[in-house]
Amino acid sequence: MKSFTYERAASVEAAAKAAASVQGARFIAGGTNLIDLMKLQIETPTHLVDVNHLGLDRIERTTEGGLRIGALVRNTDLAADKTVRRDYAVLSRALVAGASGQLRNKATTGGNLLQRTRCPYFYDTRMPCNKRKPGTGCGAMEGMSRSLAILGVSDACIAQHPSDMAVAMRLLDAQVDTMDADGVARSIPIADFYLLPGDTPNRETVLKQGELITSVTLPKPVGGTHVYRKVRDRASYAFALVSVGAIFGEDGTARFAFGGIGARPWRTQAADAAAPHGARAVTDAVLADARTTPHNDFKKPLVERILASLYRQQEERA
Amino acid sequence: MKFDTPAKANPIDKGRVVGIPHDRIDGAAKVTGTAPYAYERHDAAPNAAYGWIVGSAIAKGRIAAMDLRAAEAAPGVLGIVTHANAGKLTKGNMNTAHLLGGPQIEHFEQAVALVVADTLENARAAAALVHIDYTPESGKFDLAAEAIRGVVPPDSFGTPADTSAGDFDGAFSRAAVKLEQRYTTPDHSHAMMEPHASIAAWNGDKLTLWTSNQMIAWTVGDVARTLGIPKANVRLISPYIGGGFGAKLFLRADALLAALGARQVGRPVKVALARPQIPNNTTHRPATIQRIRIGADRDGVIDAIAHEVWSGDLPGGSAETAAAQTRLLYRGANRMTAHRLTTLNLPEGNAMRAPGEAVGLLALEVAMDELAEMCGVDPVELRIRNDVQFDPEAGPQRPFSSRKLVECLRAGADRFGWNRRIPKPGQVRDGRWLVGMGMASAFRNNLAGKSGARIGIDAQGRVVVETDMTDIGTGSYTIIAQTAAEMLGVPLEQVTVRLGDSRFPVSAGSGGQWGANSSTAGVYAAAMALRAKLAEAAGYPVDAAGFEDGLIRNGNESRKLAALAGDTGLWAEDSMEYGDLDKRYAQATFGAHFCEVGVDTDTAEVRIRRMGGAFAAGRILNPKSARSQVIGAMTMGAGAALMEALDVDTRFGFFVNHDMAEYLVPVHADIPQQDVLFIDELDDKSSPMKAKGVGELGICGAGAAVANAIYNAAGLRVRDYPITIDKLLRAQMA
Numbered sequence A: 001m002k003s004f005t006y007e008r009a010a011s012v013e014a015a016a017k018a019a020a021s022v023q024g025a026r027f028i029a030g031g032t033n034l035i036d037l038m039k040l041q042i043e044t045p046t047h048l049v050d051v052n053h054l055g056l057d058r059i060e061r062t063t064e065g066g067l068r069i070g071a072l073v074r075n076t077d078l079a080a081d082k083t084v085r086r087d088y089a090v091l092s093r094a095l096v097a098g099a100s101g102q103l104r105n106k107a108t109t110g111g112n113l114l115q116r117t118r119c120p121y122f123y124d125t126r127m128p129c130n131k132r133k134p135g136t137g138c139g140a141m142e143g144m145s146r147s148l149a150i151l152g153v154s155d156a157c158i159a160q161h162p163s164d165m166a167v168a169m170r171l172l173d174a175q176v177d178t179m180d181a182d183g184v185a186r187s188i189p190i191a192d193f194y195l196l197p198g199d200t201p202n203r204e205t206v207l208k209q210g211e212l213i214t215s216v217t218l219p220k221p222v223g224g225t226h227v228y229r230k231v232r233d234r235a236s237y238a239f240a241l242v243s244v245g246a247i248f249g250e251d252g253t254a255r256f257a258f259g260g261i262g263a264r265p266w267r268t269q270a271a272d273a274a275a276p277h278g279a280r281a282v283t284d285a286v287l288a289d290a291r292t293t294p295h296n297d298f299k300k301p302l303v304e305r306i307l308a309s310l311y312r313q314q315e316e317r318a
Numbered sequence B: 001m002k003f004d005t006p007a008k009a010n011p012i013d014k015g016r017v018v019g020i021p022h023d024r025i026d027g028a029a030k031v032t033g034t035a036p037y038a039y040e041r042h043d044a045a046p047n048a049a050y051g052w053i054v055g056s057a058i059a060k061g062r063i064a065a066m067d068l069r070a071a072e073a074a075p076g077v078l079g080i081v082t083h084a085n086a087g088k089l090t091k092g093n094m095n096t097a098h099l100l101g102g103p104q105i106e107h108f109e110q111a112v113a114l115v116v117a118d119t120l121e122n123a124r125a126a127a128a129l130v131h132i133d134y135t136p137e138s139g140k141f142d143l144a145a146e147a148i149r150g151v152v153p154p155d156s157f158g159t160p161a162d163t164s165a166g167d168f169d170g171a172f173s174r175a176a177v178k179l180e181q182r183y184t185t186p187d188h189s190h191a192m193m194e195p196h197a198s199i200a201a202w203n204g205d206k207l208t209l210w211t212s213n214q215m216i217a218w219t220v221g222d223v224a225r226t227l228g229i230p231k232a233n234v235r236l237i238s239p240y241i242g243g244g245f246g247a248k249l250f251l252r253a254d255a256l257l258a259a260l261g262a263r264q265v266g267r268p269v270k271v272a273l274a275r276p277q278i279p280n281n282t283t284h285r286p287a288t289i290q291r292i293r294i295g296a297d298r299d300g301v302i303d304a305i306a307h308e309v310w311s312g313d314l315p316g317g318s319a320e321t322a323a324a325q326t327r328l329l330y331r332g333a334n335r336m337t338a339h340r341l342t343t344l345n346l347p348e349g350n351a352m353r354a355p356g357e358a359v360g361l362l363a364l365e366v367a368m369d370e371l372a373e374m375c376g377v378d379p380v381e382l383r384i385r386n387d388v389q390f391d392p393e394a395g396p397q398r399p400f401s402s403r404k405l406v407e408c409l410r411a412g413a414d415r416f417g418w419n420r421r422i423p424k425p426g427q428v429r430d431g432r433w434l435v436g437m438g439m440a441s442a443f444r445n446n447l448a449g450k451s452g453a454r455i456g457i458d459a460q461g462r463v464v465v466e467t468d469m470t471d472i473g474t475g476s477y478t479i480i481a482q483t484a485a486e487m488l489g490v491p492l493e494q495v496t497v498r499l500g501d502s503r504f505p506v507s508a509g510s511g512g513q514w515g516a517n518s519s520t521a522g523v524y525a526a527a528m529a530l531r532a533k534l535a536e537a538a539g540y541p542v543d544a545a546g547f548e549d550g551l552i553r554n555g556n557e558s559r560k561l562a563a564l565a566g567d568t569g570l571w572a573e574d575s576m577e578y579g580d581l582d583k584r585y586a587q588a589t590f591g592a593h594f595c596e597v598g599v600d601t602d603t604a605e606v607r608i609r610r611m612g613g614a615f616a617a618g619r620i621l622n623p624k625s626a627r628s629q630v631i632g633a634m635t636m637g638a639g640a641a642l643m644e645a646l647d648v649d650t651r652f653g654f655f656v657n658h659d660m661a662e663y664l665v666p667v668h669a670d671i672p673q674q675d676v677l678f679i680d681e682l683d684d685k686s687s688p689m690k691a692k693g694v695g696e697l698g699i700c701g702a703g704a705a706v707a708n709a710i711y712n713a714a715g716l717r718v719r720d721y722p723i724t725i726d727k728l729l730r731a732q733m734a
């Protein structure tokens, strides 16, 4: 860990300003990802702006009938929220499928969206990694890539986005609300929030330096049956090999978002459109451009099997 | 005291304290955080500076240049130890690779520098500034590719690499039923809770190390040898150990570099390995490739059995003796085992909980399951048919000291409800799950080693036991106190046990599941000597004297022990040594594992539903701590079956998944109810305690029972461990 300076921001505006004005500054929320990465010198911020005390920890109704979730709402609290459990159950289920109770007590909504990949080569500074150190190559592509992505990948990087929560957010068409250093607020649809790796896998989102996530807003509830199915190497406390969030409508329509397989939380219109035609059709639609390695090609059949299972469950329910 | 004839009735048989499921006497201190572990000995070594290890970024080659200027100039840095300034270091007898590398690099993450600073943060930050230019050399990292170059390794613990009896080839070729299969097991990491950690302090030329180590005397020897100082100048203190599983059998980099760092900066230095350093810096259980051939008649009675094992290690290293159990477990006049060792430039392979058997049974017990199916014989019945009451390589002249495998199989099967198993795979459905049962025999060799203790009693009647035995979370404190209390007829509460200090008599230490039986036998010997002194003080003939209620009795007379101890107290010291009973009798522990799993019909996720087992391991000194050992080991077996594997990157020569987020071990949600039954057994040839080891038995066969249950549930046979979703899906699609 490199030494750094620390400040506790007094307001949202001040936080954004502080983070924009100091080269190499970062926000710190729960710290469950950032501090781990700092210890390993994968992240080396010069200045930390603590955003834990800005009152961004509330969950409120929006006038449009949706829900505004403060960026500092803890994963535990969000998962337990009554409205979330009733109207956005997939979010609650995705959250409790992630990490461990202790981590969820600290982890925040904003931090969770921005958690970095779990590619093992990213985690070892002695290894080549274009995401960590642009231009050094990709250690994983010809190495151990079992957990890595098969969608949205590039020749530079095949890292997966590891978040469960973000999969549900993507499924629910969340908006990421931010404020920048000039005090300008904007709302970014989550579909546009994450960048694909392309040639610059080090750039992961559209956020500008110093732009603070203030909340995540969900549109009004869409009803339907909410499910989140996460398949992993042990029963709990492991990242997804493949996860599927789904909302089944009454009318045979459905929407799907996927974790563990994409460079970002994955959702396609084509897959949603294929929903009435069943698991195979959805699989074909979502995996049309999949690019696998010999280690992670099993994720393709796994996607189809999870979908088949979810469809069957849905039929049994009906 | 020498144990060279079978034990007769003795004071332990009373079973007043020994054999009671007493709570750990150190339990309260541990759960309240008041048991100080090595890294926390601020009280003993105040003002310690912090050392951070720099590990090699290459697996093989040389350091061309080291630039320490930036690190030396960094805030708080007090000194940097490297090969260039460490002085002459002789490799420890128990180490395969040098603990401080350079200029030659033997493996990835081999320590190449220790940066010492005033704070942990400063040491770690400065460590990142150590600039090293390497000249890499190509190395061998791929066991599958290198196996054919394997050679016969040296004997392991006195047993040869290859054994045979009868005519395997002939008998196998004639057999009515022939099984031939190949199995592989990956490299495993011990993943104990407490990382390797030490504080070192010098007083003149005398070194004190507060460390976390299973084998005090071995390590004192290797500290002295490595540093070139007399053993008498080395003091090791290791009273509390947060798990070891074999990772802490030896001197490791934390202790050596703490000593070197403390010498360089002239004040105490503490060093802990960071979790991500452990898999590549320290030892691991080596991967194996195993080939098993069994020839049987149509009823499954074995006539020919062969087990061959390939593993790799650094030059000078050792083989994983995964065929060990196959020499002793089942009948068959025609048999062979062989181990081949090939050179790999991965980190050092070495012992991890039940070396040999833990992975050998992952193969053998699946082979037996496959044989059972080929013969149409129930897997439990198959093992009963192949039971043998003597060492099948040596013949009937070498019987087992005690062997209750059949009793374990029968009792375990009953308790588990094995008769409800449907032999044909894929028949039982529960919603989206296919459910199946599997079983396996458990076998672990029993070793006993010389072990000493000192025992004293004072004028208050308090008993103190001192031995350099260690408690690695196993319960040594408690069983030693129980032994002393039993021997002297005092309440357990009156016994104080002091462990893990090199000033105490040398014990057998903790390893190879020899610790409990050996160390308590040492306490038995010392207590016998103290009884003699007490009898003499009382003027009673020792053979007639009885010890109970804090008294020594002779007929109707009695004297208080406390009074006999007097103001100075009475002390005695002795050790237990062994004759050749282990040569005349095969000595081993046995058991039977049962497991029920569900396999998701869609996703191939495996969930263990129940585990149960019956075990015979001689006298169970404390059923509570013994049960804890067994369920912990069953959990580790489940991990080996389902998830544990160090992934080798054969390009860079390192274990890629080197932290606990990526090296998966079971969590609570993976482990359901576990049932443990101990079969009554006293082994009079093992020691006066009539006990055997139990700390490793539980892992032996546990994973195979899981694998066999998966097969029974879903009809999928994966022979390359761990049995993960990707492999099951591939098997299903094949």
Ligand SMILES: Cc1cc2nc3c(=O)[nH]c(=O)nc-3n(C[C@H](O)[C@H](O)[C@H](O)COP(=O)(O)OP(=O)(O)OC[C@H]3O[C@@H](n4cnc5c(N)ncnc54)[C@H](O)[C@@H]3O)c2cc1C
Binding pocket: A026, A027, A028, A029, A030, A031, A032, A033, A034, A035, A036, A051, A071, A072, A097, A098, A099, A100, A103, A106, A107, A108, A109, A110, A111, A112, A113, A114, A115, A162, A163, A164, A165, A211, A212, A213, A214, A237, A238, A239, A240, B661
């Ligand atoms: C062992 C382990 C297992 C885990 N398993 C899972 C799992 O199974 N599934 C899963 O989804 N997650 C898992 N996680 C990840 C966990 O969910 C994340 O670490 C957590 O959500 C991050 O939130 P945080 O508040 O602690 O973020 P921090 O660590 O504080 O921050 C993360 C990043 O976000 C930035 N940031 C934080 N808040 C803001 C804001 N308001 N505006 C702008 N930038 C911000 C920080 O600058 C930093 O770059 C696991 C983590 C660990 C350590």
Ligand code: SF4
Binding pocket: A117, A119, A120, A121, A122, A128, A129, A130, A131, A132, A137, A138, A139, A140, A141, A148, A156, A157, A158, A159, A201
């Ligand atoms: S996949 Fe991406 S994160 Fe992983 S090593 Fe390659 S570039 Fe780095």
